[in-house]
Amino acid sequence: MNKHIENRDIKVVAIDLAKNSFQLHGVDANGHKVMGKKLTRNKLKIFMVKLPPCLVVMESCSGAHYWGRLFQSYGHEVKLIAPQFVKPFVKSNKNDAADAQAIYEASQRPGMRFVAIKSDEQLDIQAIHRVRSQLVKARTAAVNQIRGLLLEHGIDIPKGRAHVLRKLPGILEDAENGLSGRFRSVVHDLQEELRHIDQRIQRYDTQIGQIVR
Template identity: 40%
Template sequence: MNDISQAAIVRVGVDLSKKYFQVHAITQLGEVTLAKAFSRDRFFTWCSELPSGCMVAMESCGGAHHVARRLRDMGLDARLIAGSFVTPYRMAGKSGKNDANDAAAICEAAGRPQMRFVPTKTCEQQGQLAVHRLREGYKEERTACLNRIRGLLAEFGLVFPQSPEALRGAIHEVLEDASNELPSVARLALDRANSHYTELDKEIAWCDERIRAHVKSDERAKKAAQLLGIGPLTASALVSTVGDFAQFHSARQFGAWLGLAPSQNSTGGKAKLGGITKRGDTYLRTLLIQGAKSAVMSAGKRSDRISKWLLQLRERIGWQKTVVALANKNARILWSVLTRGTTFDPEHVPTYPGAVAVA
């Protein structure tokens, strides 16, 4: 491509992969000037010759934030788009999915005036999220290890209650008991499995320590941890994932981004609401729901306004809906606290425009 044609490029769609990046570049008039696959190094060399401020869009996927940071350092307008927003713009539909069509769809989607983009995460944000991802992996591995031990013991007629504490408290006695029918090789294998379980416990404890340290050092995480139903784990994950909360125009938009808003199937002027959409980050939504469950269960032990509201709401609409309502409420309060620089007050009474003060 010559310098004149490259200088005319205004938008580029890129389909990322491990080794090759498929590029789709267009001019101001929508003319395709390039549709080609580059190696990783050749791609960045080519991007260095693009005009400053040129939009380079790509799907938000593994490694995309790193690519976006590098492109922004070059003076380019790097944008990330959720994959679900790109699919409708693939002209060939589901049956025509390939790298070239995906790059063209990304380029087209990025040009839509109402398109919503994913903010690029900093290295610090991704570093903290790495701890959260490892912790979740260790949790799953620990559960699998415990179930594996339980299943193997059941093969020899050794059955224990389902709680992890019951099995862990009895495993050593079982392995030392010569009266059961466990053969020596099984005892050795189960002993190693139990040691692996212990090591996983230590890894999770280390992750928890790093998360607590993050909350202590981050003022926004400290404020988030003050809310009912939000502990250090949720506070750290929210701050690390979202970054700048001002990117959301309102608390309602933030709650909807987390998937805590009701889904709709409305038509003809008739509003029909369903369950929550469950869109957005599954990990954040799960943490908020789990924290809300704890707050609802202990609401009777507190006398603040939110706890009293929870008790009344639970009597009126039931347990599950109350938990979701509190998770959504916490998301909205968190947005307000972190965008307006205030602190959480469980006794806060909201004021509305045009409201008349009561003496």
Template identity: 45%
Template sequence: MTIHTLGIDIAKNVFQLHGVSQTGAVVLKRRVMRDSLMQVIAQIAPCTIAIEACTGAFYWQRRLEDYGHTVKIISPQYVKPFVRRQKNDGNDAEAICTAARQPHMRFVPKKTLEQQDIQTLHRARQRLVNHRTALVSQIRGMLLDRGIAIGVSITRARRALPEILSGQQPELTELAREVISELYDLFQDLDRRIRAFDQRIERVFRASEPCQRIARIKGVGPKTATAMVAAIGDGSEFQNGRHLAAWLGLVPRQHSSGERRVLMGISKRGSQPLRP
């Protein structure tokens, strides 16, 4: 019997396959290792393959599409309601397959290598920014413990630290001054690395015509524009701008029942970095 929809629970080494016919009858249940997955897929006639959005999903999407299959990626929150009984690889693959067959299911927009490159650039930069924020908070706490207060701002810390380290502070011993100086050197190094990432993002922005069109919107700069292109590509997954806004989380939360409609504040669903 021909496989119509194939759900794959992907992992690092073990992959669970669950295939059904057009009528929903189970025609394939198989557990395969990573090295033999593509050999198994090559023997299956082109069909719809559903996988869960996770690490490596876009890589497998490209690999599977090379064999003529239509690959759809589903968000885990839409798969969970279809998991029957206990959670295991077999039930997960079955749930992915069932979710993909729903008529109104929403799927994750596919990503090209170029989009993943931009996303990698943003994630690496954000990691450095988080490290810098934590570092400045630690330095501020050390100084505050000795009666030296710095305003809550990266700019204020950048301006105040050289004066504090070069001045005469009675509570700042020589050992404490050396330790904080080392942390300040790390702070400057993180600043330099973040500026280098900003320059890379600027180059990507200038080379991308879609990014420049998005940046025409008031309040949108190179970082938001490139992050948007990395997340949605050409936007073909969305029917109109309202659907994109809902995907970003720019819609009010509802708590309605019957004729009583209650709209609350803007929800925090979607990707927070994309909401400028």
């Protein structure tokens, strides 16, 4: 089969995404495999822009929404599948070709739930929420570390960020509580880190508020 006929016959392309190489599994209208190849990032773009419109299926993983929007702009229909729905179809001899085939097989199952392709704005919101979530964890860790360090010196601050923010300045200024200058400096650094994290979280909260209006 020459390349022209091969491309014309492809009705579904399953793509196993990676950073630099991409495994393709092409199937015709009868469900027969007619193409299997691995392409680099640039060659994938060239191949897909020349390929007649077809159904493209991929796992909903890192980069999938970018590729999905790009392939849609080439005229293809694109469907994304959550990785947990692909895993049951992966053969025991796991490799890129087997993964691409598993993506195709999962896409053909009746009732399969597909993931909607996110817009740039939706990805922006997702990124903000992910970073904000990490900052909240870092803030909680800083609060707990401050409380733990002070407790080792017999100073107990009740649980909660508000208690730490309210009581810590007085503790650091109290010259009679037995804390060394070195220790005060360490805790002061944590206090500044906590303030910086708070500012970043507030900035992201403002951005989220502006987006959802």
